[in-house]
Amino acid sequence: MAYVDDKGRLVLAGAPIGRVEDASARLRDALASADVVAAEDTRRLRRLASDLGVTLGGRVVSYYDANEIARAGELLADLRDGRTVLVITDAGMPGVSDPGYRLTHLAVEAGIPVTALPGPSAVTTALAISGLPSDRFCFEGFPPRKAGERARRLAALATEERTMVFFEAPHRLHVALAAMAEAFGPDRPAAVCRELTKTYEEVRRGPLAELAAWAEGEVRGEITVVVAGYAPSDAAPDIDALVAEVARRAEAGEPRKQAIIEVARAAGIPKRELYDAVHRS
Numbered sequence: 001m002a003y004v005d006d007k008g009r010l011v012l013a014g015a016p017i018g019r020v021e022d023a024s025a026r027l028r029d030a031l032a033s034a035d036v037v038a039a040e041d042t043r044r045l046r047r048l049a050s051d052l053g054v055t056l057g058g059r060v061v062s063y064y065d066a067n068e069i070a071r072a073g074e075l076l077a078d079l080r081d082g083r084t085v086l087v088i089t090d091a092g093m094p095g096v097s098d099p100g101y102r103l104t105h106l107a108v109e110a111g112i113p114v115t116a117l118p119g120p121s122a123v124t125t126a127l128a129i130s131g132l133p134s135d136r137f138c139f140e141g142f143p144p145r146k147a148g149e150r151a152r153r154l155a156a157l158a159t160e161e162r163t164m165v166f167f168e169a170p171h172r173l174h175v176a177l178a179a180m181a182e183a184f185g186p187d188r189p190a191a192v193c194r195e196l197t198k199t200y201e202e203v204r205r206g207p208l209a210e211l212a213a214w215a216e217g218e219v220r221g222e223i224t225v226v227v228a229g230y231a232p233s234d235a236a237p238d239i240d241a242l243v244a245e246v247a248r249r250a251e252a253g254e255p256r257k258q259a260i261i262e263v264a265r266a267a268g269i270p271k272r273e274l275y276d277a278v279h280r281s
Helices: 025-033 042-052 065-080 101-109 122-130 147-156 170-184 208-214 239-251 256-267 271-280
Strands: 009-013 036-039 059-062 084-088 114-117 137-141 163-168 189-194 202-207 223-227
Touching (some): 009 101, 042 059, 122 189
16 A cells, blocks of 8 residues: 555545445455554454454554544654554544544645545445435434534524434434424434444334334434435425414413424424514514
8 A cells, every 4th residue: 555655645444334244355455554543442443353354564543532633643743754544433434423534634734645445334324225315415413412502403404405314322312303303393204224234223214203202212223313304395384374373372371382382393394483483473
């Protein structure tokens, strides 16, 4: 993998997201020949190398969220000295909700060649098997953990027409799906993809409210959520009539906030859309 220039080369290596058999021959060669391998988890890297029958020939360093900023400078120095630096995360492509972006940015700014060894990606794998439109999509990473920040982020996506792909931790899945159902409407189609490519791979498809109810139980493994985009042609309720229904309920004694939530849920529209219409009237 020697490079003819006097500068090194940064290699972003896609790692299997489940089955080691998905590793490419190029990944095997690159792991064996790189001068430096920067791994999100060095123990998992060594296990992967062992499973692949590869002897790591270069220096191995850790490169994860907590040390990414500091380590990026050190790795850039290696690149400037003419070394080949390979970045690999626990699964999928570096830089996609995993360390890699900062070093890539620095390398590009320094004029150092950057290349990739394409590999499996939970984002595109989940999108492909979700059964939802895949011609246009956006990747939104992990939703914010704090309820208020999560609600604001999802509200901003309520009218996003592209299919959306999210990552989520299993213990937060129910809360995230419930928040999506509130922001996007309970009937918005979605798919929860669990343990992709692994022995216990599972895909649950259905409306967000139904998936949120399912996720109240114990859910384990790596999770990717795919949500259909906003479809204006399918969402054309009479807003004036809905505003009038909220007013009728409020006059009957129901708290207006609760009336907005219930009417929006029944109409299958984002709560924020009806809330704004009520306050404009």
